[in-house]
Amino acid sequence: GYFGKFGGQYVAELLIPPLKELEHALKHIVPTEAFQKEFSDYLKNYVGRESPLTHCPTLSKDLGFNLYLKREDLNHTGSHKINNVLGQALLAKHMGKKALLTETGAGMNGVATATAARALGMDCIVFMGAVDVERQSHNVRRMKLLGATVVPVESGSKTLKDAINEALRFWIKEQATYHYCFGTAAGPHPFPTLVREFQSVVGKEARRQILERTGALPHSVIACVGGGSNAIGIFSGFIDDPEVQLIGVEAAGTGEEGCTNSAPICLGTDGILHGQRTMLLQDDDGQILPSHSIAGGLDYPGVGPEHAHLNDCGRAIYVKVNDCQALNAFKALTRAEGIIPALESSHAVAYVLENKDEFPKDCNVIVNLSGRGDKDMDIVEQCTELF
Numbered sequence: 411g412y413f414g415k416f417g418g419q420y421v422a423e424l425l426i427p428p429l430k431e432l433e434h435a436l437k438h439i440v441p442t443e444a445f446q447k448e449f450s451d452y453l454k455n456y457v458g459r460e461s462p463l464t465h466c467p468t469l470s471k472d473l474g475f476n477l478y479l480k481r482e483d484l485n486h487t488g489s490h491k492i493n494n495v496l497g498q499a500l501l502a503k504h505m506g507k508k509a510l511l512t513e514t515g516a517g518m519n520g521v522a523t524a525t526a527a528r529a530l531g532m533d534c535i536v537f538m539g540a541v542d543v544e545r546q547s548h549n550v551r552r553m554k555l556l557g558a559t560v561v562p563v564e565s566g567s568k569t570l571k572d573a574i575n576e577a578l579r580f581w582i583k584e585q586a587t588y589h590y591c592f593g594t595a596a597g598p599h600p601f602p603t604l605v606r607e608f609q610s611v612v613g614k615e616a617r618r619q620i621l622e623r624t625g626a627l628p629h630s631v632i633a634c635v636g637g638g639s640n641a642i643g644i645f646s647g648f649i650d651d652p653e654v655q656l657i658g659v660e661a662a663g664t665g666e667e668g669c670t671n672s673a674p675i676c677l678g679t680d681g682i683l684h685g686q687r688t689m690l691l692q693d694d695d696g697q698i699l700p701s702h703s704i705a706g707g708l709d710y711p712g713v714g715p716e717h718a719h720l721n722d723c724g725r726a727i728y729v730k731v732n733d734c735q736a737l738n739a740f741k742a743l744t745r746a747e748g749i750i751p752a753l754e755s756s757h758a759v760a761y762v763l764e765n766k767d768e769f770p771k772d773c774n775v776i777v778n779l780s781g782r783g784d785k786d787m788d789i790v791e792q793c794t795e796l797f
């Protein structure tokens with residue numbers, strides 16, 4: 411369960427049994443033809459895969475190279491989150507679990523888990539920081555419509571980190587009947603591996619699609635990084651093609667020197683959080699620092715261990731983009747191509763728009779468009795100078 415020196419299973423003894431059960435399921439159920447067939451069938455006929463690879467003619471003309479978007483925003487429920495939670499929900503069913511619990515920040519993972527629970531006839535509890543309940547209210551309404559119980563978390567910074575803490579406590583108590591649908595490629599082993607496995611469909615499709623469309627591999631593949639699941643999903647399709655540059659985009663918050671941010675790889679240090687050794691925003695005593703991002707789904711002081719390793723070994727580079735740059739990219743994509751991106755995904759688009767001279771003329775670049783922006787209407791409308 412390690413990625414270089416990162417990863418592991420640093421949890422209370424009480425959590426070892428369900429994690430061991432999950433490791434067993436990953437090894438003995440996921441690889442079976444029956445499971446893979448059922449999972450692929452849901453991805454095709456319920457999620458609506460495969461997602462398109464959309465060329466952006468207007469932005470490409472301005473950039474001087476070809477920008478392609480992997481359209482995870484077009485999946486059922488509006489983001490890549492459904493790929494992972496459907497895989498985990500199917501696995502939970504096979505493991506005889508009766509209900510699902512999860513954490514959510516942007517609410518996309520909460521909606522996806524509530525949706526998968528309905529599709530499989532299971533109950534669902536979602537832990538969500540009180541700050542996120544406010545700023546992503548569109549998704550809270552969707553979760554409730556889907557019959558999920560939303561538990562606002564009032565501890566700590568009342569965002570994703572705190573929701574994970576509460577969810578883990580709940581799981582310790584209810585592990586016999588609940589499966590913890592971990593929403594990102596982070597947490598204790600086997601979650602980073604399990605989530606990567608279920609998100610790898612994105613990278614497989616994107617690699618085949620770009621070869622079909624352009625006859626060559628792309629110069630770069632770019633994705634925003636919160637916990638790291640949409641990025642590791644698309645990276646995994648190209649990780650064995652050393653000529654393809656992999657770029658993870660973290661959230662720099664407001665961007666001033668020393669400001670509160672969510673960029674643990676760019677600005678953090680090595681430590682342990684939520685059962686994993688990874689890069690973190692922490693003080694000298696190892697106390698976790700509060701994070702900030704305009705995007706609820708990136709507002710997390712940690713990152714999945716595989717990204718910490720890919721940064722360490724240099725296979726991927728990690729950069730950061732601030733709130734304002736993300737908002738500008740949100741507007742640019744909306745107005746240029748008629749696609750309204752999630753603020754999380756806007757960070758990946760912003761990196762390309764802000765650094766266009768780094769990409770060779772006429773090359774091909776893929777950005778993972780991890781989700782749609784309906785949930786962000788209130789936030790964006792507050793930045794009225796944008797529109």
Ligand SMILES: CC/C=C(/N=C/c1c(COP(=O)(O)O)cnc(C)c1O)C(=O)O
Pocket residue numbers: 489490491513514515516517518519520570593594595634635636637638639640641706707708752754755780781782
């Ligand atoms: C697991 C908590 C993260 C959430 N969302 C994260 C997110 C992210 C960042 O999550 P990762 O892909 O796991 O880094 C990117 N794009 C969209 C549209 C997102 O919603 C959520 O609760 O919805």
